[in-house]
Amino acid sequence: MLFDTHCHVNDGAYAEDHPAVFDRAAAAGVGLMICPATDMETSAQCIAMAREHDGLYAAVGIHPEEAAKAQDGDVDKLRQWIQSEEKVVAVGEVGLDYHWPEPARDVQQAVFIDMVKLAVELDVPIIIHDREAHGDTLDILRQYGKGIRGVFHCYSGSLEMTDELLRMGFYFGFDGPLTYPNSKRAKRVASHLPLDRMLIETDCPYLTPQAHRGQRNEPAYVHYVAEEIAALRGIDAAEVARATTENAKRLFAIP
Template sequence: MLVDSHAHVDTERFDPDREAVIKAALAGGITRIIDPGCDLPSSKAALQLAKDHPGVVFAAVGVHPHDATTYNDAVAAELRAMAQEREVVAIGEIGLDYFRMLSPRDVQRAVFSAQLQLARELDLPCIIHVRDSYDDVIELLREQGPGLRGVFHCFSGTVAQAKECLEFPGFMLSFAGPLTKQGNELPEVARMVPLDRVLVETDSPYLVPKPVKARRNEPLFVKHVAQKLAEIRDMSFAEIARITSDNAIRLFGPGVN
């Protein structure tokens, strides 16, 4: 049993073979896939995909920082309504991205805060995107106060940043393809993070893990991330699969069980 806690299977890159990709994941032991939205259309697509694959695909709904300028009262109302569907297990993908800056910083901050508040009101976890923006993300989370829970998805920061993220007791860190590659502090982060606060993901179709040579990532390949995590922690693959799956079920709720 293994959960891919973050995969954008709804995107057009899977249009030619989406069903085959999901079947391959199931055949390879990936029992559940969390598919987060990035804007209103992709949130709707993720929800429909979850409805079409009950018990296998689960949706999150939200507006990514790249698309923060698309957020308005009407979008917020639709997200709120969708978030109350039983197939929706989180608010996301939300956060701040100061690397590409496809939306102005002040707009990103306002939209992120609004969606954190939505997660709180609906008692849902949030899936947080952070790129070149750790200080502001931490600031806005602290402003929200205690009670939120969620995951820093595709964690790619330093040990110091990981420790800061883990100061929020309801949050987990999720590892993706970068854990399998050189030139970062992620092995050190993976060694120090408490086992009850770690998830694995693909972020499909992005971030293909080693040793896969494919140009497109897919949920089946989350097993390579889990294997690398097992090696770093000197544990068996089966242990890591069980622990990360249990964590995903605990975070995203009994409906994922």
């Protein structure tokens, strides 16, 4: 069984055909999925969808690109959802994204700090989006994330950063870009990491694997990531599927 730990199946890209998307995922052996939110509205959507689909879980939180929308009271609402909604398994996706000039870095940092504190307070894992912000992401985790556990989604760090995250106990998520011929750094990291710290994701509808590049991505395609990891490590794709599913169940406390 495959576990896609990062799929935005609530996205408008699936408005027309989302039952078929779930059917294709099941047919492709994807039995478990996590739908991470990006703001308060999508947090509510992910929860509603998870309630309706066996095997689909939700993460709630405010993404760095949506940080300027954060309001007083959001953290309380997120806390309430995490405590009361059975299928909410994580805070996510949250973090820092310095690719674009907006929202301002201090605005993103303030929201990320709140999200880290919430995950620590409630003892739930965190799903981290870190784009071109490795240093500040690590600083915030060191300062506010004592004992935190979680995953760096679509991991893009250096071997040095990888070592530090391994020591901190983090997991590493790999997505479609791992299958791109020019993803040399991700391929190197994915071939050296301990298999028991790796997760597979689609981040759909984005980051479509090489085999379908240019089309909409969906959870059924997560097997391409497992196959790429297997090829890089010279092992069986079934072994990658089994290990990554076990890892995700352990991290997100899913039976």
